[in-house]
Amino acid sequence: MVIAVLAVQGSFFEHERILDRLGVEYFEIRHKSDLGRDFDGLILPGGESTTMGKLLRELDLFDTLKKKIIDGLPVYGTCAGMILLSSRLSNDDNVYFGTMDMTVRRNAYGRQLGSFETVADVKGIGEVPMVFIRAPYIESIGEKAEALATVNGNIVAARQGNQLVTSFHPELTDNTKVHEYFLSMIK
Ligand code: GLN
Numbered sequence: 001m002v003i004a005v006l007a008v009q010g011s012f013f014e015h016e017r018i019l020d021r022l023g024v025e026y027f028e029i030r031h032k033s034d035l036g037r038d039f040d041g042l043i044l045p046g047g048e049s050t051t052m053g054k055l056l057r058e059l060d061l062f063d064t065l066k067k068k069i070i071d072g073l074p075v076y077g078t079c080a081g082m083i084l085l086s087s088r089l090s091n092d093d094n095v096y097f098g099t100m101d102m103t104v105r106r107n108a109y110g111r112q113l114g115s116f117e118t119v120a121d122v123k124g125i126g127e128v129p130m131v132f133i134r135a136p137y138i139e140s141i142g143e144k145a146e147a148l149a150t151v152n153g154n155i156v157a158a159r160q161g162n163q164l165v166t167s168f169h170p171e172l173t174d175n176t177k178v179h180e181y182f183l184s185m186i187k
Contacts, residue, residue: 001186004029004039006065008055010047010080014171018179032060041074041186044081046133046169049106052080053096062096069099074162076182082165083136090139100160101142108137108154108167122149122157125181130156130168137167 003019005012007028019026027037042065044052056062069075069085077085084096086104109116115133122128123146130151138155141147149157149166156167157178164185170178 001041001183002026002037002039003041003043003183004034004037005043006045006052006056006061006081008059008061009051010045011078011169011171012043012045012047014169015043015045015078015179018171018176022176022179022183024183029061029065030059032064035061035064039073041076041182042068043182044075044077044084045171046079046081049080049083049096050094052084053094056084056096066097066099069097069163072162074182074185075164076179077163077165078169078171079133079135079167082138082167085163085165086138087142100158100163100165101144102155102158102160103139103141104136105139106136107134108139109135118151120149120151120156122178122181124148125177128170128175128177129173130166130170131172132156132168133172135167138165 003026085100087098088103145160147155
């Protein structure tokens with residue numbers, strides 16, 4: 001199994017550290033030529049979704065990755081990665097891959113609650129520590145997708161077939177359970 005980690009911007013290195021700990025092979029997607037390699041899963045890290053969206057277009061990565069996701073490539077989006085997969089943003093006109101049937105609010109916790117940590121249950125995984133950094137949450141979710149975790153009444157993790165998203169950053173904790181769940185989606 002080989003995982004591709006989108007590494008044009010944001011916290012991709014932290015995901016790679018988790019994959020190292022789990023003994024999983026991976027490589028970084030930085031250029032169009034990287035898409036020539038075979039991979040079984042894709043991680044879209046946290047960062048700045050506007051910048052990542054722009055770079056995906058400029059580096060000519062966008063169309064190939066979108067097609068792979070539509071064709072069933074397992075993908076895990078954290079935070080900005082969740083924004084990239086969302087079909088609607090409630091406070092932004094942009095749509096990026098738009099492959100996951102949900103409405104996401106960017107920077108949903110405002111300035112004061114911009115960053116916080118909690119522990120909550122994720123369906124199919126159990127309790128995990130959750131680190132939120134200027135995080136989005138899912139305001140509403142379509143019929144094709146399923147909410148996996150809720151914090152303060154807001155959906156913070158969801159799955160739609162081959163697509164997994166979390167508002168929070170498990171890669172910034174030493175808990176590997178969410179990544180293990182993602183890897184179990186590949187096969
Ligand atoms: N606020 C960022 C955005 O809208 C996401 C934050 C993150 O990925 N930590 O792109």
